[in-house]
Every structure is written in structure tokens, then in C-alpha cells.
Amino acid sequence: MRTVLRYLLAAIRSFLAALLVGAVITLFANTVTLAWELTQEYPLMMLMLPVSAALTVYIFQKAGDAYRKVTSMAIDFLHDGEADEAGMERPKVEGLHISPLMGVAAYVTASLSHFSGASVGKEGAGVQIGLAASEFCYRIDRKIFRGSFRSRGDYYLICGASAAFAALFGSPIAGCLFGLTFATPDTIRLSAMLPSVIASFTAVWFSSLLGVHVMEIPHFTELPFTWENAIIVALFALAVGVGARFFIILLEKFKERTEKAFRSAYTRAVVPAVMVMVLLFAIYAATGTNKYAGLSIALLYDAINGDTAIYAFALNALTIFLSISAGFVGGEVVPLLVTGGTFGFTVATIAGLPTPAFAVLGAVGMLAGGTNLPVVCFALGLELFGYNEPMLLFIATAIAYATSGKHSIYQHQRQVFYRQFR
Numbered sequence: 001m002r003t004v005l006r007y008l009l010a011a012i013r014s015f016l017a018a019l020l021v022g023a024v025i026t027l028f029a030n031t032v033t034l035a036w037e038l039t040q041e042y043p044l045m046m047l048m049l050p051v052s053a054a055l056t057v058y059i060f061q062k063a064g065d066a067y068r069k070v071t072s073m074a075i076d077f078l079h080d081g082e083a084d085e086a087g088m089e090r091p092k093v094e095g096l097h098i099s100p101l102m103g104v105a106a107y108v109t110a111s112l113s114h115f116s117g118a119s120v121g122k123e124g125a126g127v128q129i130g131l132a133a134s135e136f137c138y139r140i141d142r143k144i145f146r147g148s149f150r151s152r153g154d155y156y157l158i159c160g161a162s163a164a165f166a167a168l169f170g171s172p173i174a175g176c177l178f179g180l181t182f183a184t185p186d187t188i189r190l191s192a193m194l195p196s197v198i199a200s201f202t203a204v205w206f207s208s209l210l211g212v213h214v215m216e217i218p219h220f221t222e223l224p225f226t227w228e229n230a231i232i233v234a235l236f237a238l239a240v241g242v243g244a245r246f247f248i249i250l251l252e253k254f255k256e257r258t259e260k261a262f263r264s265a266y267t268r269a270v271v272p273a274v275m276v277m278v279l280l281f282a283i284y285a286a287t288g289t290n291k292y293a294g295l296s297i298a299l300l301y302d303a304i305n306g307d308t309a310i311y312a313f314a315l316n317a318l319t320i321f322l323s324i325s326a327g328f329v330g331g332e333v334v335p336l337l338v339t340g341g342t343f344g345f346t347v348a349t350i351a352g353l354p355t356p357a358f359a360v361l362g363a364v365g366m367l368a369g370g371t372n373l374p375v376v377c378f379a380l381g382l383e384l385f386g387y388n389e390p391m392l393l394f395i396a397t398a399i400a401y402a403t404s405g406k407h408s409i410y411q412h413q414r415q416v417f418y419r420q421f422r
Contacts, residue, residue, distance in 0.1 A: 007194065014159045014195035015202050017137040021130045021163035022206035028107055028129055029168055032122045032330075033213040035114035036294040043290045046280050048116035053273035053326045056109045057265050060327075067105045068329075070128040072411065073098055074157045078183040098157075100139070103132025106329065113328040117280060117293035118273075119319035123168055124331025124409075130164025131157055155192050162196040163203035170207075170214040171383035175200035177376045182410060185372045215297060215384060218304045220356035222389045230395060236347060236358060237365050237396045241403030243343055244369025247317060247336065248407040254321040269327045276322035283315060292319050300338045303345035303359040310349055313342035332409040333367060340366025360385050361396040368397040369404030377401075 039045050060068055077098070110125035138156040158179040166175020176196045180188050223229045254272075262268040283292050287309075291298040296316055302308035309315075320335045344362020348355040364385065368377035374397040381387045381397065 010155070010195050011198050013137070013141065013156070014198040017134050017156060017159050018163040018199040018202035019206055020137060021133045021160055021199070022167050022203040022212075023210060024103065024107075024129055024133050025126055025164050025167040025203065026207045026210040026212040028110070028126055029122065029207075029212050029214070031107075031111055032114050032295065035111065036297070038115065039117040039293050040290050040298075043117075043281070043284055043293070045115065046117040046277055046290075046293060049118060049277040049280075049326075050270045050273045052112040052116040052118070053269035053328065054266055055112055056327055056329060057269045059105060059109055061265065063101070063105050067102050070098060070102045070106065070131055071124065074131050074161065075183040075410065077157060078154055078189075098131060098135045100132045100136040103129040103136075106132070109329040113323075113330050114294055117290075118326070118328035118330070119276065119280075119293065119296060119316070119323040119335065120328050120330025121295065121332055121334030121336075122330055123165065123333035125329050126168045126331070127161050127164045130160040130167075132160075134160025134163075155195050158189065158192045159195050159199035163199040166200035167203040167207040167212060168214070169380065169384050170204055170212075171380050172197075172200040172204045174376050174379040174383055175203070177379055178373065181373060181376060182371075217360075217385050218301055220304050220360060221354065222387060223354065223357045223392055225389055225391045229392060232353070233361060233392050233395050234399055236344070236353075236361065237399035238403050239347060240340060240343065240362050240365035240396070241369045241400040243340070244336070244366050244400060244404040245407060247339060247366070248370055248404075248409065250317070251321055251324060251332070251409075252407070254325040258325040272322045272326040273328075276319055276326065279319060279322065283319075292316055295334050296338045297334065300341040300359070300363060303341040303363075304356050306345070306355040306359075308342060308345055310346050313339050313346055316342060332370065336367045336370040336409070337363045340364070360387060361393065364393065365396045365400030368401045370409055372401065372404075372406070372408040372410070374398055374401035 066073065106125040106128040110122070113120050134156040161182060162175045162179025165178040166172045169175070179196045179200070180192060223233070258268050258272055262271060280293050284290050292315060299308055299312055299316055303312070317339050320339070324332070341359045341363035343366065344358040344360070345355050347362070348358035360381070364377050364381040367380070368374040371377065378394055378397045381393045382390065387393045
């Protein structure tokens, strides 16, 4: 009877938390979409880039540097929780608890980034908002049910991450797997499976009801499974995995160079912001398009439709590196998808392969390599991209992950078995 009651309470908690996460993610996702539409229509908004970079520095200086590290703090909390599942109060990481106000900071700074046209994503800030919302629910829970176990707080974090990722992409299975594995990719926390499933599906349902805007992938023709296609996809995935490794390494190098070159935090932010502004205006003057600004999602759509420039992946990657070096907030998931999709288009064009299918495989494979979450990306490929040929998709994500190395956009991830098997 106690077990049934415990599962029932866990289901209720995850359901209520997912309602809150679904609501705030709808607000955030629709704000990002509005910002992207405005920057496409009014390119002069990109003149705000240096000002937005300086404002972002100011906000985090006033709020505290920990406000930038919500996802890393959550990962550290979950790692601690894996060592001691119950009976302890949540320990402090870097001297601070996760605060619900961190979600407000993530929303404001990410909105500044997108309204000025910085080349960043939405998943990073979205997951931070979801984590902050779930922490808010946990605090209420502790007041109602005194003496809440430490593990219950961890489950709230897992549910918050699952619900946010699921609602952002309309992908409940990928969202569930993300929450269960983003802290430790080679370990699935099965004890949180039920709450995570409920949170993911509830958040997708409720955010859809509220009118959340998600990516709408164009229709494309898939590759049929043959052994010849399997070999081609495997070789292609090798190149994508290496590309993902270079993407993460170059991203880190850009950050390091910027930090070493300038002492002032404002200078470190404004200089690369000016550089990305000049680059975006130069691209706009040369091509007549502003698709490289903001989410750059139109580049992925064009790649799937077989209608983008062969050099698009390189230009897009450069705008991403400069934007993130400037400290703009948003995330790297959508940038990885766009870069991978345009890279897949380029490789397929040079090799004389069907570009739509390889643009999709490139997007999902690049994301698998950049996040170290191949199972999550496999599910995302099935749900978001509607890829119905699971064997080729699985080959692409597995090989791209295997060749990408240990680097990840989630720097605090812990891979328990990495040294034994890779």
C-alpha cells in the first residue's frame, strides 16, 4: 500500500511541476520565435548586439555568476544524489542553491540575445527555466511535507529538465530520456522513469494547448535501408562525429581566447558582439538574407529542402562561436542541429548523395556528438524529424557519438565507463 501511495504522490508531483514548466516554456519559446521573426523583418535590430552583450554582463554581475551555471549546478546536484539517494538535505554547490529567480534571469538574458539577433539556441536557457520552475515546486513541497528527502529534490530537477526539453521540441520521449541521462550519459536513472515520463508528456500536452511554437521540419524523402546505404551512412557519420568534435573544441578555444585577450568583462562581451554584428551585416549585404541571425533555423529548413549555400555551415559556425564567446545566452542544441544539417547538405552535395536525407542525418548526428546523448538524439530524430527508417538513423547517431570524443556542451557531465570502452 505504501508503494502504491508513493508512486501516486510522485505522479501528482511530476504532473503539477510539468504544468508550471509547460506554461513558462510556452512563454519562453514564443518569445524566442517573436524575436526571430522581428530580426528577420528588421535587420537593424542587430545594432543592439553590443548593448545586449553589455546588459547581459551587468545582469550576471548583479545576480551572481552562479546564475549562468544553472544546468551545471543541477548536474552536480544529481551526481551527489547518485552517491546518496535519501535522508539528506541537498548540499550546496558553489555556495548557492538553485533559485527560482535563476529562471527569470535566463529568460531575460536569452530574450536580449534573441531580440538583438545573436546566433544562439533556446534549449540551454529553456532547460534552465525548467530547472528553476521545478526548484520552485520543490520548495513548496518542502513547506507542505516537512522533511522532504534529498532524492525528491533530485526527481524534481529531472522532471524539470525532461519537461522543458520535451516542451521546447514537442518530443516527449526525447525529453524523458534527456532528463534521465543529461547528467550521466551512460547511466539511466530508472528510479525517476515514471515521474520523468509523466512530466514530459504532460508538458508537451499542456504547452501545445497553450499554443507553444516548435520547429516544423519540412517533408523529406528518406533513404531506404540497404547494406550499401548503411555503409554510406556509417562513413558519413564518421565525418559528422569529427565535425562535432571540432565544433566543441573551437567553441572552447574561442571562449578561452576571448577571456585571455581582455581583462574587463564588458570588453570581453562587447568586442566579439561587435564582430558578430559586423559579420551578420556583411552576410546580409552579400546574400540579401538575415537567416544567419538568431536561431538560424531557416538554414536547416533550406538544407532539408536542398536549397542553401555550400559554405553555410562554416559561416553559421563562425557566428555561433562569436556569439557564445560574447556571453550571449540561449544554448547550443539548435546551433548544433543547424550546423549539422548544413554540413550534411555540403557533404551530400559534394558526394552526389540525396541532400534532404543527409541534412537530417547530419543534424541529428552532430547533436549526438556535441551532447554525448546519442539515445536522446535518436528519439529526437524519430519524433521531431519524423525519420521513419530507424536503422540508418541509429547507425548515424551511434557512430557520430563514438567518433566525437568526450567533449560536450554540458561540461559537468560524468561518463562513468568512458575510459573502459572508448
